[in-house]
Amino acid sequence: MGGKNSQSRLQLIDYSYNIRGWLKQMNNPGNLGNDLFAMQIKYTNPIQAQGQGLFNGNIAEIDWKTQNDNVLYRYTYHYDALNRITKADFTGPSQWARYRLDNVQYDKNGNITNLRRNGHIVADPDKNISSDFGTMDNLTYTYQANSNKLLKVTDTGNTSYGFKDGTNQTIEYTYDTNGNMVKDLNKGIVGPSNSNGILYNHLNLPTEVRFGSVNKIKYIYDATGIKLSKQVITSGQPDSYTYYAGNYVYEGSSLKFFSHPEGYVEPDGTNFDYVYQYKDHLGNIRLNYKDISTTSTPILEIIEENNYYPFGLKHRGYNELVSANVNSVASKIKYNGKELEESLGYEIYEYEARHYDPALGRFMTVDPLAEDYLFQSAYVYAVNSPIFFIDKLGMGADWDRKVNDDGSITYTAKQVQLNKVIVQIHYINNMESKMDLPLKKQLI
Numbered sequence: 001m002g003g004k005n006s007q008s009r010l011q012l013i014d015y016s017y018n019i020r021g022w023l024k025q026m027n028n029p030g031n032l033g034n035d036l037f038a039m040q041i042k043y044t045n046p047i048q049a050q051g052q053g054l055f056n057g058n059i060a061e062i063d064w065k066t067q068n069d070n071v072l073y074r075y076t077y078h079y080d081a082l083n084r085i086t087k088a089d090f091t092g093p094s095q096w097a098r099y100r101l102d103n104v105q106y107d108k109n110g111n112i113t114n115l116r117r118n119g120h121i122v123a124d125p126d127k128n129i130s131s132d133f134g135t136m137d138n139l140t141y142t143y144q145a146n147s148n149k150l151l152k153v154t155d156t157g158n159t160s161y162g163f164k165d166g167t168n169q170t171i172e173y174t175y176d177t178n179g180n181m182v183k184d185l186n187k188g189i190v191g192p193s194n195s196n197g198i199l200y201n202h203l204n205l206p207t208e209v210r211f212g213s214v215n216k217i218k219y220i221y222d223a224t225g226i227k228l229s230k231q232v233i234t235s236g237q238p239d240s241y242t243y244y245a246g247n248y249v250y251e252g253s254s255l256k257f258f259s260h261p262e263g264y265v266e267p268d269g270t271n272f273d274y275v276y277q278y279k280d281h282l283g284n285i286r287l288n289y290k291d292i293s294t295t296s297t298p299i300l301e302i303i304e305e306n307n308y309y310p311f312g313l314k315h316r317g318y319n320e321l322v323s324a325n326v327n328s329v330a331s332k333i334k335y336n337g338k339e340l341e342e343s344l345g346y347e348i349y350e351y352e353a354r355h356y357d358p359a360l361g362r363f364m365t366v367d368p369l370a371e372d373y374l375f376q377s378a379y380v381y382a383v384n385s386p387i388f389f390i391d392k393l394g395m396g397a398d399w400d401r402k403v404n405d406d407g408s409i410t411y412t413a414k415q416v417q418l419n420k421v422i423v424q425i426h427y428i429n430n431m432e433s434k435m436d437l438p439l440k441k442q443l444i
Contacts, residue, residue: 001262001276010276010291010298011036018043022057023281029065029072036302037278037287039064050089051076058083059387064280066287068305068319077310077387084110084384088310090118098133098317101310110376110384111148112361115139117309121158125317133317136162137359148377148444149175153186153360162313163359164345179366179378179444180204187345188212204365206355211344225352232343239343242329249329256329263288266327275303275327282390283337284308290325301325306334310386312349312358336390351394356381366444368395378444 001011013035016025027038039062044053046061054060061076071093078087084106090099103116119136126132138157143150152172155165166186174183174196182196183189189197192213199208203225209217214236220229232239243250248258257264263277278287285306293299303323307315312335322331332339335358338349349356354365362379370378373396382389 008296008298010289010300013278026278026280029063032065032067032070036067036289036300037064038066039280039286041281046076048074048076048089048091052078054079056083057388058385062387064286064307066302066305066319068302068321073307075310075387079385080106083388085310085387088387092318099307099309099315103138106384107143109148110380111141111143111150112139112384113141113143115141115361116157117162117313119162119309120316121161123161127318134158139163139360141360148379149173149179150181150360150362150379161316175444176200178204181364184364187347189346198364200365204354204368209344209346215344217341217343217346227350227352230341234344251329257327259333264327264330266330275330279337282387283392284312285334285337288326288331292325303327304331308335309358311361311381312336312356312386314358336392351391353394356391356394361386363394372396 001009001013011034014025014027015023018024022043023041024043025038025040027035029038029040032038041059042061042063043057043059044055046053047063048061051061058079059077061074063072063074065072074091076089076091077085078089080086084104086102086104088101090097090101092098098118100118101116103114104112105114107113115137116135116139117137118133120132121134121136122132135157137155140154140156141150142152142154150173152170153163153165154168155163159165164186166188169185172185173181176182176196178200180198180200182198182200184197188211189209190212191197191210197210198206199210201207201221203221205219205221205225207219207221214233216233218231218233219227221227227244229244230242241252247260249256255267257266257275259265263275265272265274267273273290275288275290277285278289280286287305288303289300290303291298292301301323303326305319307319309315314334332341334340335349336351338351338356340349341347347357347359348364349358351363353368354363356363361384362381364379366378367373367380376383382391
C-alpha cells in the first residue's frame, strides 16, 4: 500500500480467509516484522481460557499488534442466546483487564439496561500506573414505560470519563413527537430558557445543537440529507467552519484533505502528501501513517493509532502519541470511518442518517428504516452485535455478498428508497448473517 513509484511500496498487507470466505487475518500479529499493524480474527479457536469457540459466524476473539509498542493485545467476546454482546475480556501485558466491557444487559426490545467498562479514571492516564485505571463506567439505563425512549442514565463508576454523568434528574433526556432526542442534560444540551437543545430538519437530521444560549454546533444539508457544512460557535463567536464537497473537506477556505480508498491526501504547501490507513473488518480507522522521507528511500511515520471498545468508545492510556504532522480535521474520522465531533462536549459520531453516542451504545434518533426492523428498538446500534455488524449509514439495510478478484469481500446493500433518494451502501469484509430474533412492534 502506497509507494513512490510502481516498483516500490510502503506496506504489503497480507489477507487470509477461512473456507467460508470470512476474513481471519490481516498481516500476522505473531510475527509483525516490518508491518505497522496486524490483526487476527478467531471464530472457533479463542486462546483465552474463558473464551468459547463459536460456530455461527460470531467472532470469539481478536488479537492485534502495532509497531508503536510491538505488544499483543486481545479481546475475547461473549454473547447471549440472541447473539448480542454481553462481555469483552481484554488482555495485554500482565493480563490487563483495563479495557474490559462486561455486565451488558438488555430489555426485551434490545435496549441496553446495564453496561460496565474498565478504563482510565484520570485525565492523562499512564499505562505504567495501575491506579490510573479502574471502573470507568457502571451504567444503569432507565426508559419511559412502554417505550424505547431513554430517560436517565446513572453512573456509579467514574462520572468524569467515558460516559460523563453530568446531572442527576428524574428525566435527563427528552424527545420530540418523531422520537428525536431534543435535550441531553448530562451533556448540557438544552437551549435558552430551557427550550429544545437540538433542532431537526424534515429528514430528522440535526441542524443545530445548543449548549445554552452562546455555544452551539450548526449543520447545513442539501435537500437529500447530504452534509454540506458544520459551524462550531463558542461564546457566541464562530470558532470553526467545515465544508464538505464530496470527498473534499475544507476548513474555512482551506482544503484540509480529500479521501481515497487507502486513506487521504492532504496539502503540503504547493504539494500534496498521501496518508495511508489501516482499517479493521468494521471499517474502523486503526492506524494512520505517511512517508516523511525526502529521498527515494521511504521513512514511515505513524501519525495516529486508534483502538476501541465494543460500541466505539476509544481506548485511552496506551499508544496515544499523536504526530505533530496530524491533520486536525482528517483525524476526526475514526470508528466505522465516521467523523467524531467532540466540540463543546458533544462527543458523538456523525453517521449519514443520524448521530450516534458511543458512550451509551445507541443512536439519538429513530432508525429511518425502523419499520423494516421490528424485532428491535429503533435506537439500537448494529443489532447489539458491534463486533460482527456495522450500521454503515445509521440505518439498516440488507446486503448482497460478492468476492472480489483480489479476494476481498464486498457487501452491497440492496437499494432502498428513503425520502425519494436511492441509497446504496457498501460493507467491506463484513460478515453476513440473518439473526433469528423475536418481533417487537414498538418503535419509539
